[in-house]
Amino acid sequence: MTDQQRRFVSTNRRVREDRRFVAGAGRYVADLDMPGTLHVALVASTAPAARILGIDASEALAMEGVVDVLTGEELSAAVTPLMNGLDTPLVRRFPLAVGQIRYAGEWVAAVVAESRALAEDAAEKVRVRTEALPFVIDAEAALEPDATPVHPEHGSNLLLDRTFDWGPVAEDFAAAEERLSLRVTWGRNSTVPIETFGVIARWNPWEEMLDVWASIQMPKYADQIARALKLPGNAVRVHYDVDVGGSYGVKRGIKHTVLVAYLARKLGRPVRLIEDRLENMRAGDAQGPERIFDIDVAFDRDGTVRSMKMRALDNAGAYAGRAPFQLGKPIGAIVGPYRIGSVQYRAMSVTTNKAVQEAVRGFGQAPTNYAIETMMDRVAAHLGIDRLELRRRNLIRAEEFPYTIPSGSTYDSGDYHTVIDKVLAHADYEALKAERDRLRAEGLCAGIGIAACLEPSGGNSSFEPLLNEKNRTSTWMEGSRVTIDALGFVTVAIHTTSSGQGHETLAATVVGEELGIDPDRIRVTRPDSLSSLPGNSPVGSRMAIMLGGAAARAARNLKRQLVAIGAHAMGIDPDTASYEAGTITAPDGRSIGWDELVDIGHRRFHDLPSGTNPGLTASFIQQVPTGVALPKDGKVQMYPCYSFEFHLVLMAFDPVLAKPEIRRYVIGHDCGTVINPHIVRGMTLGGIAHGIGAALLEEFTYDEGGQLMTQSFLDYLMPSSHEVPSVEIVHHCTPSPLTEFGQKGSGESGYLGAPAAISGAVQDALSPWGVTVDKLPLRMSTISDTIADAETAA
Amino acid sequence: MKTELTVNGQTRVIDVEPRTTLLDVLRDGLGLTATHAGCEHGVCGACTVLVDGEAVRSCLILGVQADGLDIRTVEGLTSGDGALDIVQDAFCETHGLQCGYCTSGMILAAHALLRVNAAPDEEEIREAISGNICRCTGYQQIVEAIQLAAERIRTSNTLKAGEVVK
Numbered sequence: 001m002t003d004q005q006r007r008f009v010s011t012n013r014r015v016r017e018d019r020r021f022v023a024g025a026g027r028y029v030a031d032l033d034m035p036g037t038l039h040v041a042l043v044a045s046t047a048p049a050a051r052i053l054g055i056d057a058s059e060a061l062a063m064e065g066v067v068d069v070l071t072g073e074e075l076s077a078a079v080t081p082l083m084n085g086l087d088t089p090l091v092r093r094f095p096l097a098v099g100q101i102r103y104a105g106e107w108v109a110a111v112v113a114e115s116r117a118l119a120e121d122a123a124e125k126v127r128v129r130t131e132a133l134p135f136v137i138d139a140e141a142a143l144e145p146d147a148t149p150v151h152p153e154h155g156s157n158l159l160l161d162r163t164f165d166w167g168p169v170a171e172d173f174a175a176a177e178e179r180l181s182l183r184v185t186w187g188r189n190s191t192v193p194i195e196t197f198g199v200i201a202r203w204n205p206w207e208e209m210l211d212v213w214a215s216i217q218m219p220k221y222a223d224q225i226a227r228a229l230k231l232p233g234n235a236v237r238v239h240y241d242v243d244v245g246g247s248y249g250v251k252r253g254i255k256h257t258v259l260v261a262y263l264a265r266k267l268g269r270p271v272r273l274i275e276d277r278l279e280n281m282r283a284g285d286a287q288g289p290e291r292i293f294d295i296d297v298a299f300d301r302d303g304t305v306r307s308m309k310m311r312a313l314d315n316a317g318a319y320a321g322r323a324p325f326q327l328g329k330p331i332g333a334i335v336g337p338y339r340i341g342s343v344q345y346r347a348m349s350v351t352t353n354k355a356v357q358e359a360v361r362g363f364g365q366a367p368t369n370y371a372i373e374t375m376m377d378r379v380a381a382h383l384g385i386d387r388l389e390l391r392r393r394n395l396i397r398a399e400e401f402p403y404t405i406p407s408g409s410t411y412d413s414g415d416y417h418t419v420i421d422k423v424l425a426h427a428d429y430e431a432l433k434a435e436r437d438r439l440r441a442e443g444l445c446a447g448i449g450i451a452a453c454l455e456p457s458g459g460n461s462s463f464e465p466l467l468n469e470k471n472r473t474s475t476w477m478e479g480s481r482v483t484i485d486a487l488g489f490v491t492v493a494i495h496t497t498s499s500g501q502g503h504e505t506l507a508a509t510v511v512g513e514e515l516g517i518d519p520d521r522i523r524v525t526r527p528d529s530l531s532s533l534p535g536n537s538p539v540g541s542r543m544a545i546m547l548g549g550a551a552a553r554a555a556r557n558l559k560r561q562l563v564a565i566g567a568h569a570m571g572i573d574p575d576t577a578s579y580e581a582g583t584i585t586a587p588d589g590r591s592i593g594w595d596e597l598v599d600i601g602h603r604r605f606h607d608l609p610s611g612t613n614p615g616l617t618a619s620f621i622q623q624v625p626t627g628v629a630l631p632k633d634g635k636v637q638m639y640p641c642y643s644f645e646f647h648l649v650l651m652a653f654d655p656v657l658a659k660p661e662i663r664r665y666v667i668g669h670d671c672g673t674v675i676n677p678h679i680v681r682g683m684t685l686g687g688i689a690h691g692i693g694a695a696l697l698e699e700f701t702y703d704e705g706g707q708l709m710t711q712s713f714l715d716y717l718m719p720s721s722h723e724v725p726s727v728e729i730v731h732h733c734t735p736s737p738l739t740e741f742g743q744k745g746s747g748e749s750g751y752l753g754a755p756a757a758i759s760g761a762v763q764d765a766l767s768p769w770g771v772t773v774d775k776l777p778l779r780m781s782t783i784s785d786t787i788a789d790a791e792t793a794a
Numbered sequence: 795m796k797t798e799l800t801v802n803g804q805t806r807v808i809d810v811e812p813r814t815t816l817l818d819v820l821r822d823g824l825g826l827t828a829t830h831a832g833c834e835h836g837v838c839g840a841c842t843v844l845v846d847g848e849a850v851r852s853c854l855i856l857g858v859q860a861d862g863l864d865i866r867t868v869e870g871l872t873s874g875d876g877a878l879d880i881v882q883d884a885f886c887e888t889h890g891l892q893c894g895y896c897t898s899g900m901i902l903a904a905h906a907l908l909r910v911n912a913a914p915d916e917e918e919i920r921e922a923i924s925g926n927i928c929r930c931t932g933y934q935q936i937v938e939a940i941q942l943a944a945e946r947i948r949t950s951n952t953l954k955a956g957e958v959v960k
Contacts, residue, residue: 014886014887014889015886015889017894018885018886018889018891018894019878019886020894021891021893021894021897022868022878022882022883022885022886022891022894022897022901023828023868023871023872023878023882024827024828024829024867024868024869024897024898025828026894026895028827028830028895030821030827030830030831031821031827033825117811117813117814191929192929193893193895193929194830194832194833194838194840194895194896194927194928194929195830195832195840195893195895196831243893243894244893245830245893245894245895246892246893246895246929246930247893248929276834277832277833277834277835499893500891500892500893500894500930501892502892678888678889678935679889681889681935682889682892682930682931682932682935683892685931685932685933685934685935686892686928686929686930686931686932687932688932689929689931689932689933690929712833712835712837713833713835713837713838713927714835714837718927718929720924720925720927720933721919721920721921721923721924721926721933721936721937722920722921722924724932724933724934726916726934726937727932727934750932
């Protein structure tokens with residue numbers, strides 16, 4: 001199918017979800033009004049590590065309106081530990097601390113009362129007696145042999161230490177003409193949605209059913225709830241018709257959910273926990289990767305990068321969760337867009353006494369891209385080759401696709417050189433360099449940053465079996481169902497919550513395209529989890545590929561039924577019939593219209609061709625394209641599709657004040673066929689804003705005493721409309737051969753390259769002094785101090 | 795404490811606990827859930843409402859302080875029949891939102907701007923929404939929405955900010 005033949009895909013149609021949101025009619029979890037609801041407030045630890053000697057809740061329980069105070073001891077006796085990604089059974093995590101506190105802010109007890117205000121009042125009256133324990137904050141310190149283990153039962157702080165050798169690394173290093181080493185550090189930031197996490201649970205003892213409404217973006221959420229509470233899977237019903245106020249990966253409040261679900265069963269009333277901002281920041285368990293990269297790179301004097309050794313040391317925080325897997329996903333694009341022939345990758349994850357790490361947009365890919373791109377800049381500087389030219393020499397060429405990288409993933413398609421050329425032409429690169437030099441001549445620090453990177457998309461979670469051999473996952477399917485009702489109207493069911501990605505628009509667009517029906521006439525519904533087909537939620541930039549594929553193929557199945565019905569009615573071979581916008585036409589020009597087809601499908605079994613079910617409905621479960629095999633020899637096809645982005649940034653700042661200002665931002669973006677241009681554009685612009693935050697502003701900072709210093713929006717700084725510039729997007733489309741319309745993922749775009757590009761611009765601005773700043777976020781004080789030190793030294 | 799609240803043109807006398815914020819009174823007391831809690835310490839702007847036409851953070855004033863003031867929330871922009879006002883429609887046209895959580899505050903901040911400045915330039919728009927954090931969009935499509943709304947209001951003989959597209 002070509003663009004010209006498409007009626008709805010890739011057209012600038014409005015996003016259907018927007019209407020309810022601009023009217024203030026979104027249905028967020030905190031908006032749900034359930035009679036008789038009880039409210040939870042948390043008693044949080046003030047110490048980063050301590051033994052719990054006793055909890056005295058008598059004063060709180062005596063207060064009017066207080067219903068219960070729950071401790072970790074009681075809860076852990078009733079529920080199973082929360083799921084770990086790795087095989088680390090002795091790193092046990094419960095919603096409330098059990099016996100030992102492992103980070104400042106960790107929940108020690110939950111107070112349940114008739115209102116949130118009463119619960120907060122009572123939480124202040126709970127007395128927790130503790131004995132301080134040693135603690136460790138820094139990842140490298142946590143690795144030391146004498147470091148205090150955060151989980152003594154586990155024996156050390158090491159959760160994961162795995163070295164992969166893909167290709168002839170030693171030989172390539174020996175043969176290379178040049179080598180260099182570098183270290184870069186990615187600070188602990190997160191996506192910090194404006195809506196905090198919230199959940200309501202209600203237990204019906206007569207039906208033995210747990211109903212859950214949550215601000216959730218999490219694969220296998222209902223399964224995890226059932227497991228933790230030891231309930232049958234069909235006794236947990238998650239309601240997907242809840243709007244999620246932003247997530248970008250982190251809204252995975254399984255501990256909150258298990259806590260309120262237990263309380264709802266125990267107390268026989270609906271129980272609700274909506275984090276306040278402080279709870280969210282310090283103990284929402286939603287902080288992102290914090291990673292030190294040590295890289296050795298081997299290359300020739302002509303700029304050919306032969307091999308790379310990368311060690312990534314990640315600070316997972318106090319419990320394991322899925323955090324270590326964020327070291328696994330980047331394996332699927334470990335060489336970025338480059339033809340690097342061999343790679344050694346050592347992935348290390350350690351526990352520390354910080355809050356728990358959760359999935360953040362890109363699942364570890366943005367930090368890795370930052371490390372790879374910084375490496376490329378250093379190689380160029382070392383050789384005195386232009387940074388763009390160095391990249392051009394190493395980029396995979398359009399004619400080389402499909403291209404298999406050393407770690408086993410095959411990139412589906414791309415045309416990196418063309419995207420870059422289009423961006424340079426759009427931006428007038430020579431003029432941009434002249435502008436940088438003019439700014440420098442004015443006495444400003446000015447620099448150009450570039451980043452070329454990939455967005456692996458369509459996630460099939462292959463990092464799970466790769467890093468945990470007990471895990472046999474080789475599917476990460478997504479289902480959709482399309483129905484034509486007896487009046488002839490089309491309804492599509494999708495089986496997930498959404499947090500702004502426009503899945504209703506996506507589903508309606510692709511089904512409208514397949515059936516030739518205006519998407520605005522198609523209804524999209526979200527059944528609850530027990531009425532849903534299997535799915536894995538919108539993670540890993542997967543929904544355009546997976547939900548788009550499932551809905552399109554269900555619609556195509558339905559179209560086949562319509563063609564069979566129409567052909568049968570006209571007495572012709574279905575293969576000779578044509579379908580156009582709901583009408584079946586015979587080669588001789590006779591035709592049968594929509595209303596007649598619907599009438600036959602719904603009322604006239606006697607007119608149906610044999611083998612056709614009545615009722616006009618079709619479901620399709622989409623398997624991840626390319627997801628067929630378990631890992632072998634440390635290699636696996638990680639994700640199916642690879643979007644490309646090229647960032648070009650001009651920054652300027654005063655050498656003393658060092659307040660960074662983005663003067664120009666151009667991005668070239670190729671995510672294959674775009675389903676809805678508004679949505680993809682918004683994702684890209686929003687991702688760049690996140691990237692600006694990660695590069696310049698955002699960090700969960702802990703002091704030496706293990707206390708989180710950035711507990712509010714006054715300390716944890718996020719980009720406002722002043723910090724985010726107007727961004728120019730240069731569009732390019734290299735369709736994926738693996739998907740229904742040629743689409744790839746775009747949900748993580750922008751964020752995956754912006755930090756690298758901004759860092760590159762700052763390093764370029766610092767280059768006259770011959771210094772670098774190798775830790776994100778790039779703080780104004782660090783930049784100005786670095787310049788001052790360089791000038792003093794000179 | 796008995797408080798007389800005028801919200802979206804309707805006056806009601808309700809009992810308000812003195813420590814309750816206007817945000818909580820609107821949401822829990824009056825069931826007006828279009829106004830959202832974000833940070834609850836006056837930084838993110840998600841809870842923005844119009845008080846006597848000015849954009850105000852409803853988490854930073856107490857419900858009892860709102861006695862006698864004219865308060866408008868997003869619910870008051872439309873008549874509830876599915877029609878959108880000119881600013882809301884512009885946000886849909888440019889997709890100036892994703893998850894929708896900050897959107898109520900953004901739209902009211904835009905109203906507060908357009909009430910006093912019919913032809914804001916980009917800098918003025920960015921200044922007007924700089925107290926409202928959006929984590930989804932990177933702001934650009936929001937700026938475009940407000941530019942579009944301003945243009946439509948300027949070139950319309952009948953519609954003003956807050957009026958409804960028929």
